[in-house]
Amino acid sequence: MRYWLFKSEPDTWSWDNQVAKGETGEEWDGVRNYQARNFMREMSVGDRGFFYHSQKTREIVGIVEVCAEAHPDSTTDDDRWECVDIKAVKPVPNPVTLDDIKATEALSDMVLVKNSRLSVQPVTEDEWALICKMGGVDGV
DNA sequence: GCCAACGTTGGC
DNA sequence: GCCAACGTTGGC
Numbered sequence: 001m002r003y004w005l006f007k008s009e010p011d012t013w014s015w016d017n018q019v020a021k022g023e024t025g026e027e028w029d030g031v032r033n034y035q036a037r038n039f040m041r042e043m044s045v046g047d048r049g050f051f052y053h054s055q056k057t058r059e060i061v062g063i064v065e066v067c068a069e070a071h072p073d074s075t076t077d078d079d080r081w082e083c084v085d086i087k088a089v090k091p092v093p094n095p096v097t098l099d100d101i102k103a104t105e106a107l108s109d110m111v112l113v114k115n116s117r118l119s120v121q122p123v124t125e126d127e128w129a130l131i132c133k134m135g136g137v138d139g140v
Numbered sequence: 141g142c143c144a145a146c147g148t149t150g151g152c
Numbered sequence: 153g154c155c156a157a158c159g160t161t162g163g164c
Contacts, residue, residue, distance in 0.1 A: 117161050
């Protein structure tokens with residue numbers, strides 16, 4: 001099992017939107033970046049990820065699970081772009097903010113800090129465990 | 141709302 | 153194949 005981070009502007013697609021989709025989940029479409037696409041190709045069903053709100057609030061608000069492996073992005077005819085489906089698993093009771101992450105030495109190498117523009121990112125097992133602890137959520 | 145950082149595009 | 157120009161993203 002691997003861990004990831006999915007970034008979204010809440011004005012476009014928020015955690016609440018994701019929760020509303022329930023067990024069915026939703027395509028993580030609209031990604032037009034090769035690095036992000038390549039990470040999605042590496043994902044397996046059952047992999048977990050953080051759901052991060054960019055821009056205004058800048059915090060990890062929930063945990064999601066990959067429920068379909070990479071497939072063509074239905075929002076474009078361009079066959080270069082693929083996406084996975086993800087479903088909401090549970091909210092993070094104490095959302096972990098970007099400031100919190102930056103203030104934590106053990107998280108200073110996170111992609112979120114180093115390359116804030118990448119919309120789909122890998123998260124290490126250690127980072128996953130620590131952020132879950134900070135957020136007051138059982139990540140298992 | 142501004143601006144820096146980054147990725148992509150297209151001309152050469 | 154290089155590099156300048158451009159568009160987009162996201163933190164501040």
